[in-house]
Amino acid sequence: MKEFRTVVVGTGFIGPVHVEALRRAGVTVAGIVGSSPEKSTEASKALGLPATYPTLESVLNDPTIDAVHLATPNRLHFEQAAAVLRSGKHVVCEKPLAMTSRQSAELVEIAAASGRAAAVAYNIRFYPLCHEAAARVAGGSVGEFLHVSGSYVQDWLLCKTDFNWRVLAEDGGELRAVADIGTHWLDLIQFITGQRVVAVCADLRTVYPQRERPIGNVETFSGSGSSDIPRESVQVTTEDCGSVMLKFSGGANGCMWVSQTTAGRKNCLRFEIGGTEQCLAWNSQSPNELFIGQRDCANESLIRDPALLQPQSAALCNYPGGHNEGFPDTFKQLFRCFYGSIADQSFATDPPFPTFADGHHEVLLCEAILTSHRKRTWVDVAKDQGDHQ
Amino acid sequence: MKEFRTVVVGTGFIGPVHVEALRRAGVTVAGIVGSSPEKSTEASKALGLPATYPTLESVLNDPTIDAVHLATPNRLHFEQAAAVLRSGKHVVCEKPLAMTSRQSAELVEIAAASGRAAAVAYNIRFYPLCHEAAARVAGGSVGEFLHVSGSYVQDWLLCKTDFNWRVLAEDGGELRAVADIGTHWLDLIQFITGQRVVAVCADLRTVYPQRERPIGNVETFSGSGSSDIPRESVQVTTEDCGSVMLKFSGGANGCMWVSQTTAGRKNCLRFEIGGTEQCLAWNSQSPNELFIGQRDCANESLIRDPALLQPQSAALCNYPGGHNEGFPDTFKQLFRCFYGSIADQSFATDPPFPTFADGHHEVLLCEAILTSHRKRTWVDVAKDQGDHQ
Amino acid sequence: MKEFRTVVVGTGFIGPVHVEALRRAGVTVAGIVGSSPEKSTEASKALGLPATYPTLESVLNDPTIDAVHLATPNRLHFEQAAAVLRSGKHVVCEKPLAMTSRQSAELVEIAAASGRAAAVAYNIRFYPLCHEAAARVAGGSVGEFLHVSGSYVQDWLLCKTDFNWRVLAEDGGELRAVADIGTHWLDLIQFITGQRVVAVCADLRTVYPQRERPIGNVETFSGSGSSDIPRESVQVTTEDCGSVMLKFSGGANGCMWVSQTTAGRKNCLRFEIGGTEQCLAWNSQSPNELFIGQRDCANESLIRDPALLQPQSAALCNYPGGHNEGFPDTFKQLFRCFYGSIADQSFATDPPFPTFADGHHEVLLCEAILTSHRKRTWVDVAKDQGDHQ
């Protein structure tokens, strides 16, 4: 594989995750860029990277850089992704792709015009057993897709004193739990089943309309923290939890539950996809096992073992059966796919990664969910929101 | 305890379950009644019971009988339960209590006037760890009840060729999955949290609008069966699966998923109740464990061990920790409670079992769910349906 | 089935378990006998039984009694079982069958001569999935039996202050953990694999050579109890834990771990049987699932569902798939088999229950284990101990 040179933008939790995964994937990480030149230098040092790029602009001006990864706050994605593509570089953007469907629609067009690879970092797909589930649905062994239920729950915002920029609509967007974690679930299910969500009926809830924000700086995933920090009360309008009932393009139905206030569930995505022949169930907390339910014979438990998987999912395994791979490995596999498809030019016709079109669809879905919640009724994703796909 | 004499009406799957549980509870089963005198005799023989009662009428006329258990088709519950109470006997009725809320409301009044104990057989409550969950919510260790998600799924109606009288609206009622299993879930959650569901928004689906009915007789839970049975096509309007979003009296929200077409899940009820301090999760397929999620320390896994439980749930354990109890034991415990409260006269003021009022509320809930599904909107249970409680 | 009349002897933990299971099996329990006429009366009352039999002698003299169940301290088994058989009644004896192999050998002969059914209550076999495992080994799908590992662990004797008559060699026998729970494991594995253990090498350990006995009475399974009870120190020679390495008649090998001092494991029997084709694993704490390991395809998880089991194990299920059965149900099934085989006279030629020969083999095994432990070497079960089977 050609040697690629990449820069990561964003120094929070997920930026360094990209750095590590790029290294594992054999991609040269040429630098990391923070929200200020000082932060760029600091993060470069911490990660053992050359401190070459103080700003995104300096990256875009460097013709030796092939691609840029955007792990920045949501509100910056639109402008930055557009700039990266216009500079002739490939881009991997964290989700959500943009703050509005107008923006994400525009990004789809910019990406198409650019001739560059443009991915949204829906990494969960890249658990080998999630690809395996998709392969099995596509191959027909699951039968016709009937329905799906599941959830994505966390507990890092359980307490009124938990705070992060994402809880504020102006920084993270009007949706929070649905946008942050619900969209992972929705992307995953649509990827596996090959069906788009076409209508939604949502009920969201802000458990704490006011949260106690520490005065000064606060990190992501900061836990309960010390109680004697000075705090101020802030109004919160984004949802802590909620349900979304779903209608799929092929007629299937289902529902999703999301919550960031479920004590003891640190980061737990579960699904149960029912088909006419089999049911597939998976839990991100034990990602190396896939449950395959059957009516007239024993259920199966498939271990992430490349010797037992279909070729497309075995290709995402770097370790033999029983040698657990986890969350960090999903980013490695996503990036291997991304750069592999640039190397062999397949990205334009048959991208093996989540595209900007996928990212745009997720933004449309979020808008439909928010509208549905506000109107207390079903909302058709395609008709009401202008899905062009 | 006084020796009670009881007769069970109904010879399908659940009637004999009552017989066995009554024997374990130390209640004398004086007979079993079928849908005809012949069936009564046959069932009596099979279960080692005296064939004394050809019909329910003969039971009602026997002053030595203290109580009657109704394990008959849903459409008979109203008339039979009324008759039992009017004959001066105590009654345990299988769920749903009646076909309409008008009927169930009337039964609540008849029961109140009768001075007799009247229970609906929501047996799931009587898993000791379900009582433990209720005790913990009531005791405050879970914190304020925030939200709940969960499901009740089965696979016995997965195939188009699966058939049972329950799929026909005229025999089982207009709702099926929700009424048969969803109401167990709804009763359980309301029991544990101490909050009533006050509004619902439902989306139900009949996967197979036509099913292939074997010509002739067919048993409950009959499985895939032989394929060369002669069959006829029947119209099905009752739902195979669906979601219900929920609003609780104390402000909590949640959602429930039900399905009878989930391959490999034979009979699987799951819930995850989130509180401000802890989360309680439970799965009927491993009923001897309760998950207690915590944010700032390790999660707990509580085993059904009377030495570890609160008094009210320890009282439902007849076996020491590690000696698994299961589904049959829930009926035993329900009946021990029922007859115990008759023996000590506590049933009138503080019934330790699901009452006819509970059963009526479940019928109201079902009506609200059906209305919501049909109108595609939220429906308020109390306002729209005339809940008198 | 003919109506059988039975009396249970023993009023501790396990006697009432027999009573309940007999009732469920449709056998008439005519009485219960305690260690004194007063205890007999008291237990009869508590269980709702007629207080007809003050002593075992009075039972043996009653020609209307068909069978006697012995749930008495181990040291009484020999004499009582012999007496029951000599009185012409059938017998079910709790394990271990006797205190010495000389006694158990004699009981085998007495049973053979009596023409009566004589069972040892190895109930664990009667979990339907344990019968299923045996059926699968016999049917060949597991391949040649290669090896087995597993354990039986509890925690009720974890603390120095835990006490029960079983810890004293004079009352329970020189072996404790091995005899009480290890023999269940050994019986089960031999039942499933169809191979006898022919040699053992054991290492046992008394964690607490002295325990603090409450002065006065103490119940079985009494837990940690109150700390201010007056206590006296007693010498303990029976083992709290230990390993036994095993050689089987067909060449397989394996090892078993037993312990009554494993915190948090209330009553947990696990095995993992390796064959040339499949591996079968099971855990008594989730007895309704059987793990079937496979090398070249997905593993299986078989649920206790009569529709999915072989006929001999489906026959042990009284409830449909997903409706968990547990520990109490194993006794019901054992007794259904026992009395069924008396009813159809099959017990003499093809007993479907653990026989006195099985019980005798277990006593021989225990003696070999004790010898091996003391000599610190391998001991051949058959040669050293005079196994006549």
Added chain:
Amino acid sequence: MKEFRTVVVGTGFIGPVHVEALRRAGVTVAGIVGSSPEKSTEASKALGLPATYPTLESVLNDPTIDAVHLATPNRLHFEQAAAVLRSGKHVVCEKPLAMTSRQSAELVEIAAASGRAAAVAYNIRFYPLCHEAAARVAGGSVGEFLHVSGSYVQDWLLCKTDFNWRVLAEDGGELRAVADIGTHWLDLIQFITGQRVVAVCADLRTVYPQRERPIGNVETFSGSGSSDIPRESVQVTTEDCGSVMLKFSGGANGCMWVSQTTAGRKNCLRFEIGGTEQCLAWNSQSPNELFIGQRDCANESLIRDPALLQPQSAALCNYPGGHNEGFPDTFKQLFRCFYGSIADQSFATDPPFPTFADGHHEVLLCEAILTSHRKRTWVDVAKDQGDHQ
């Protein structure tokens, strides 16, 4: 941290694992060396490394290289490790450290004299929850260590046609399952409990005394393979499975089961450590959960969440709770510890990694196990084998 330059020797399964983990740990991998200059070049290309070093000798002569990782066949470890240390470089050697205790003893001395860091790659310790277990035992919450049971089982040698160089005593050593996987278990338990194994009694078994070797080349972990490969029969003396009973320095006892012929268990290490207060149990197939058993309150399930762990184990987590880490991450953490302790010079006095003394002890243990198996008796590790620690 100073930038370290490292070369990995060995291009089989585990060499590339080291390469990836070194990259993640921020160590510069300067090259990889194979069994021939051609293989070195080929592996360098495949892994995106400069093809600078055709042989180990060329590495040792390069003063810019700080450390060498040996992932070569067992029989080469002694000579290569000695050469690396003598060249003044730090060394990480795969287990087993050497083929004999004479060799491993000498390596301990060479390492001590060298003033260089010398580690054996017992990576399993570096699952954060294994470090957590050690911290909890050391901190006293588990109480006195009483006993341990467990196993390490795989299935990649289940069939007679499975073959790998490790099955041949001349290449892998006289022990196989015990040496390959058993030593991981033994190292782990001794690390966690802080007690050395001082005596063993072993029973090993070669299930297939003859295996069918493919004629020509064969990879590690090759699975069932195609059946039409030409094969030749080879004599196998190394064990496929076996039990080892254990005595620990502090008086605890236990037993370990190992097998490479357990269908469906791909790579499964389990332990259950019993203390007077708690029991700790863990399964490498779900490495992000630690079971903490308790007698008088609910059991705990501790998730690998840095916010919940003790400092020394939290330091091994790079991802927040719920974001699973796996097998690849253990190598990263081991190498972070190794190079960190070189950077801060702590390795000489307080090595945070498995040392050559640990590796030597494991070789002694293996020799004692082999002797015990052959003599069919207990063997004292220290006395019989000359442990100098």
